[in-house]
Amino acid sequence: MTQEQYILASQPNPLQRPGCATVYPVGIYGWRKRCLYFFILLLLVTMIVNLALTIWILKVMNFTVVSTSLSLIVFLSCL
Secondary structure, three states, rough: OOHHHHHHOOOOOOOOOOOOOOOOOOOOOOOOOOOHHHHHHHHHHHHHHHHHHHHHHHHHHHOOHHHHHHHHHHHHHOO
């Protein structure tokens, strides 16, 4: 801080600040918060169901790393 800024900052300010400033709450309140939590919960449930169905399909179709690579080799050799 320069000396001029220090002198200006230490002097009393002749301008008056407003006495009662309106303070607005910051954040999410009420139904918006409930909807946000519901949306996050719905997204989480959707992700879990999607992962479970993917794993179930892989097990039912008997996919393995070897079988998928062999089918890819067979497919490419037919071209």
